[in-house]
Amino acid sequence: MKSLIVYYSYSGITRRLAEDIALITDAELLELKPQEPYSFSYNTAVKEVRAQIEKGVCPALMQFDINVADFETVFIGSPNWLKTFAPPVLSFLRATDLSGKTVIPFCTHGGGGFGNMIEEYKKECGASRVMPGLAVKGTYTFSEVQKMAGVNGVGRCEYF
């Protein structure tokens, strides 16, 4: 059975990681898009994001036509934003029943790794099996991801 890769990306780095994981695992991709995108200005976006995270806002998402219930394993990816996942990911988690599923978090970051994300995922996905996942800096290479995934050209590792 195919896995699902759900992700949000602001400037494209997490999108690239999601696409790399999709290539390695032959999974389906689902990009989360807020109905109101964050500002193109980085500094303004940081202010918008800070306000949303502080208030626990779940921004409205664009509709998507993938049925998450059809998948047993769901990768969830986000940039590290102020040590946690981006608000669109919170919107997805609050709106979607992931109970009984394996959740594999992944993130890209500027040096802070997952930050508090894994604890947050465990809190939001209490009835799922949350795996350790994959956190990489924006400068990562495809072969690094392959190595971290334990891919040796023959098969899949425990995660993927």
Ligand SMILES: Cc1cc2nc3c(=O)[nH]c(=O)nc-3n(C[C@H](O)[C@H](O)[C@H](O)COP(=O)(O)O)c2cc1C
């Ligand atoms: C609003 C905002 C907050 C961020 N906060 C953090 C942080 O707390 N720790 C960190 O390591 N990187 C932080 N970053 C850097 C991003 O995690 C990093 O650039 C990421 O790879 C961007 O992914 P994207 O291109 O998919 O949006 C932040 C970036 C933005 C825009």
